[in-house]
Amino acid sequence: MQWLKYILLTMHMTGAAMAAPRPNVVILFADDLGRYAGAYADPDHPSPNDIIDTPVFDRIAREGALFNNAFVSAPSCTPSRAALHTGRHFFRNGSHSQLHHPWDGDPQTDPFREVIGIAAPLRKAGYAVGYAGKVHVRDSLIGGKEVQFNGAGRDMNRFSQLVAPADDPASAKAAILEQIRRNFRAFLETRARNQPIYYSLHPMNTHRKWVRGSGSSIWGLDPDNLKGRLPPYVPDVPEVREDFADYLGEAMAFDAYCGVILEELERLGELGNTLFVISGDHGAPGFPRGKANVNDFGSRVLLAMRWPGSIEPGRVIDTPVSLVDLAPTFADAAGVAMPEDIDGESLLPVLRRGGDEDALRGWALIGREVHDGTAREGLLPYPVRALRTREFLYVVNFKPDRWPAGDPNRALESPPPPEDLWARNTFLGYGDIDASPTKGWLVHHREAPEAERAVAMGLEKRPREELYDLRRDPDQLHNLAGDPEYAPVRERMNRRLMDLLRRGEDPRLTDAFDRPFYLKNKSIRGGH
Numbered sequence: 001m002q003w004l005k006y007i008l009l010t011m012h013m014t015g016a017a018m019a020a021p022r023p024n025v026v027i028l029f030a031d032d033l034g035r036y037a038g039a040y041a042d043p044d045h046p047s048p049n050d051i052i053d054t055p056v057f058d059r060i061a062r063e064g065a066l067f068n069n070a071f072v073s074a075p076s077c078t079p080s081r082a083a084l085h086t087g088r089h090f091f092r093n094g095s096h097s098q099l100h101h102p103w104d105g106d107p108q109t110d111p112f113r114e115v116i117g118i119a120a121p122l123r124k125a126g127y128a129v130g131y132a133g134k135v136h137v138r139d140s141l142i143g144g145k146e147v148q149f150n151g152a153g154r155d156m157n158r159f160s161q162l163v164a165p166a167d168d169p170a171s172a173k174a175a176i177l178e179q180i181r182r183n184f185r186a187f188l189e190t191r192a193r194n195q196p197i198y199y200s201l202h203p204m205n206t207h208r209k210w211v212r213g214s215g216s217s218i219w220g221l222d223p224d225n226l227k228g229r230l231p232p233y234v235p236d237v238p239e240v241r242e243d244f245a246d247y248l249g250e251a252m253a254f255d256a257y258c259g260v261i262l263e264e265l266e267r268l269g270e271l272g273n274t275l276f277v278i279s280g281d282h283g284a285p286g287f288p289r290g291k292a293n294v295n296d297f298g299s300r301v302l303l304a305m306r307w308p309g310s311i312e313p314g315r316v317i318d319t320p321v322s323l324v325d326l327a328p329t330f331a332d333a334a335g336v337a338m339p340e341d342i343d344g345e346s347l348l349p350v351l352r353r354g355g356d357e358d359a360l361r362g363w364a365l366i367g368r369e370v371h372d373g374t375a376r377e378g379l380l381p382y383p384v385r386a387l388r389t390r391e392f393l394y395v396v397n398f399k400p401d402r403w404p405a406g407d408p409n410r411a412l413e414s415p416p417p418p419e420d421l422w423a424r425n426t427f428l429g430y431g432d433i434d435a436s437p438t439k440g441w442l443v444h445h446r447e448a449p450e451a452e453r454a455v456a457m458g459l460e461k462r463p464r465e466e467l468y469d470l471r472r473d474p475d476q477l478h479n480l481a482g483d484p485e486y487a488p489v490r491e492r493m494n495r496r497l498m499d500l501l502r503r504g505e506d507p508r509l510t511d512a513f514d515r516p517f518y519l520k521n522k523s524i525r526g527g528h
Contacts, residue, residue: 022196023307024274025122025330026261029084029200030254031077031134031207032291033280035300036247037255039066045474046229051221052248054255056262057278057304064276064306065315065351071364071388072323075282075291075298076371077136080323084281085117085141087327087344089365091506096137098370098381098518105517112138118327119143121336122198130187132180133157133202142200152182157204159253160214160246169218173256180260188268198330203257206250208285208434209424215245219252231297232475233289233457235442235450240287243437247284275307275333279323286436288458292371293404294386294395295468295476299366307333311351319357320388321347322364343504364388365500369513375406375431379520382406382432383508387497393476394493395466398508405459406431411443419444430459453477465490 037054039061041047073083074090074097082096083089090096094112095103103110119142123129129143132150134157139145155162155176166172184199191197215221223241230236230244258278265271283298284290290298301323305311310333324344331338332346343365349355366388369381376382383398397404409429410417417428422440426433433439446455457477465481467490480486507513 021273022125022127022335023310023333024196024265024270025127025198025277025333026265026274027200027277027279027326027330028254028258028261029081029202029278030251030280031202031204032282032285033206033251033254033302034283034290034297035070035302036251037061037302037304039304040068040302048226048229048244048248050229051225053219053252056255056259057302059262060258060276060278060306061304063308063313064304064311065317067303067305067317067321069318069320069364069388069390070279070301070303070323071299071320071366072282072301073366074368075293075366076368077134077281079368080281081137082112082115082141084323084326085119085137086115087118087324087338087342088115089324089343089367089504089506091367091369091501091508092343092504095518096141097507097513100373101138102370102373102520103517104520109517115141116339117141117143118330118338119147119198121331121338122334125334125336126195127198127334128187128191128195130184130190130197130199131202132183132187132200134204135202149183149187151186153179155179156257157207159205159250160211160218163218164211164214173218173253177256177260180257181264184261184264188264196334198334199261201257201261203254205253206247206280208436210246210250212246212423212437213242215242215247215249219249221245221249231289232477233297233453234287235438235445235448235454237441237445237450239441240438243286244284272308275305275310275330277303277305277326279303279326286434287438288405288433288442288454291434292368292432294366294368294384295393296388296474299386299388305329305347305351307351310348312353312355315351317350317357317360319360319362319390320364321360322366362389363496365497367508369508369518372406372426372431373520374427376402377407381513381519383513385497385501385506385508387493387500389493391469391471392489392493393466393468393470394490394497396494396497397462397464397466400462400464402461403430403459404462405433408459416443433458465494467493 037057039058040049072080078099079090082093094110095101129147131142163169163172223245226241280301328344328346332348367385386395411429419440423437426435466479467481468476
């Protein structure tokens with residue numbers, strides 16, 4: 001019945017949309033990239049955004065809309081991307097609710113089998129669909145293998161690994177950008193005359209492992225300029241500053257990738273009729289409280305949109321939004337329907353001239369289950385759900401007896417394995433934190449004063465509930481869940497969160513994520 005309603009509504013809306021030229025829809029979506037771009041620099045709040053140079057993102061933000069509080073549905077690749085494509089909260093995507101979409105049962109029992117991604121209605125409405133880079137979801141969700149255009153190469157996924165050791169770094173960089181251009185042109189050659197496009201570019205270069213020192217050697221980023229600019233739970237020491245500078249360098253490479261697609265659309269004279277979007281799938285990898293965490297450092301991402309004539313230039317949106325809102329926004333722009341039971345809402349009514357920001361729902365729902373499948377004994381997840389408003393972040397850690405970053409394992413050996421091994425092997429311990437120089441430093445210096453907050457907030461077990469007043473504590477350092485003064489806020493946020501989970505039939509409410517079919521009875525390892 002849901003499919004029938006969807007098809008009928010699609011036919012109706014498609015007919016209406018045919019009367020006007022339909023826009024191209026382009027989304028450039030970085031792996032593991034949080035809220036890092038020059039447009040986010042704030043003189044009142046020192047941050048890594050003070051030193052990063054992202055001219056393409058900044059242009060999109062300046063000529064369109066910049067979102068200060070955009071959040072992923074889940075801070076892990078597969079569930080984040082599934083939510084992006086479907087417009088559904090991560091836990092409503094069946095096997096795709098968790099990294100590598102494990103499903104220990106008959107595929108016909110997987111709720112994901114009937115889920116519709118944005119590519120399907122756009123393709124049905126006559127859009128040419130193209131995709132390049134990381135998939136990490138079932139091919140059918142993006143339109144099948146035939147819509148993937150990577151024939152010119154995938155070197156964009158290994159930027160620093162190819163550019164840093166090159167005899168001629170400028171030529172090596174240019175060769176990577178040329179691959180991106182050729183892949184995009186190969187896609188464009190498949191479309192009919194005047195056919196609108198839906199194109200997604202998903203590079204992986206911001207995913208570890210990148211070349212140590214490449215932020216400085218390739219991009220001229222001085223790690224010492226990060227002094228006093230890192231989050232307070234990230235150790236402000238030379239090794240970690242260098243690591244973060246390298247991450248920012250990869251973010252700058254991604255910005256250059258975005259520039260290639262922008263240039264091509266300008267060359268074709270089609271940029272003016274394109275909804276152009278830049279974002280990322282979650283926060284920084286390999287750092288405490290980053291990737292796989294529901295606080296802002298792990299779940300808040302960059303987001304800017306440009307569509308001349310439809311999105312008012314220079315808009316800055318402070319109200320929290322979720323990336324589940326992107327699929328219905330794309331559908332709205334194209335004049336096609338999404339299934340009625342999605343969770344996202346189109347952002348276009350607010351982005352158009354005169355749109356009132358107060359019309360947005362005002363919160364983002366965030367959570368996670370399994371990230372690294374071997375991080376805990378018994379392959380168990382670390383289940384979390386959170387509600388983020390402008391004023392508060394409320395978190396429920398459903399299993400506070402479990403280690404949030406994964407079991408310590410060899411981290412507690414005396415001495416632990418050498419630091420350089422922790423930079424290469426995620427699975428030595430704390431498996432939900434990617435292998436990194438930062439992780440190695442933290443394991444080996446956990447007793448150092450500079451590591452105290454990182455260990456307490458990034459590695460140690462957490463209480464069942466957390467509540468942060470973002471007006472006084474934007475870095476989310478002081479848990480107020482037990483403060484009597486905030487009891488009414490905690491109770492209100494809890495009621496709202498639990499109501500959303502019940503209405504969404506979240507399997508976590510019955511602990512179904514701790515059992516097959518969701519819990520795989522054998523380990524799954526791989527890129528994440």
